[in-house]
Amino acid sequence: MPVPHSAFAAGIPFANPSPAPIPNPTGTAVNSKTHLVVYFDNEEVVLKKTDIPPEPPALHFSNNIDGLLREWHQSQRLVIGGQGIPIKYWDLIYKAKASARPSVWKAIRAEWGNWKFIAEERDRLGTDKAFWDKFTGSDGVRLTYQKILDSLQAERMRRDQQDYDEAIRLFGGRLDREEAGDTFKYKKDNxxxxxxxxxxxADRWRKLKAATPTIVTDLEAAPL
Known part of the structure; x- marks a missing residue:
């Protein structure tokens, strides 16, 4: 019903409108106040917020790495609306910006990050066998959860140093060169x-190389 002109003139406040529906490829509309839209890889999933448990299940995989590798991609530990949520997607649901439960995500963030560190290395290697071939000692005993994390952290630090050194060398120590664009720049306090x-x-250099495959040869050919 149209609002009478007198209401505008009197400055009468109106009720806050409902949140704008979130469009999705299926043509249906999702109300962001009652539902959460997340993307599992490229698949859109709509979850009813009242179906989301206040916190995820209390899990620890320090003595069950095989279980972590399995449940990272397919799990029934957390079920929402009848759908099992793989552990790798828990961050999409419990991060503060998505769920308004910041204390919950803060409590599990570090441990979930360790799970991600291990599971992504398994995915990079391709198979469980390849993973355990790498993380089994010469005595035939598998490395512990913490030793695997320590090994991965040491690898990451070596890789970061190598990529850092390469970027510094190729840019002649001038990361603000025109060829870099804004890759290495950031704003703080304006x-x-x-x-x-x-x-x-190192992170920025890897992204630049991925986006510009010829950047290394271009820089090697260019005068410093």
Whole structure:
């Protein structure tokens, strides 16, 4: 029903409108107040917020790495609306920006991050056998959960240092060169800075190489 002109003139406040529906490829509309839309790989999944448990199941995989490798991609530990949620997607549901449960995600973030670290290495290697071939000692005993994490962290640090050194060498120590664009730049307090940390430079350099496959040969051919 149209609002009478007198209501506008009197400045009468109106009720807040419902949140705008979130469009999705199926043509249906999702109300963001009552539902959460997440993407599992490229598949859109709509979850009713009242179906989401206040917190995920209390799990620990320090003595069950095989279970982690299996349940990272397919799990029934957390079931929402009749659908089992793979552990690798728990962050999409419990991160503060998605679920308004910041204390819950804060409590599990570090442990979930360790699970991700291990599971992604298994995925990179391709099979469970390849994973355990790598993380089994010369005595035939599998490495413990913590030793695997320590090994992966050491590998990451070596890789970061190698990529950092390569970026510094190819850019002649000038990460603000035109060829880099804004790759190594960031703003803080509205002031532009150039990244200097080993991990930060390495991460940005890897992304630049992925986006521009010829960047290494281009820089090697260009005068410093």
């Amino acid at each position: 002031i532009c800075h150039v990244c200097t940390s080993v991990q930060g430079v």
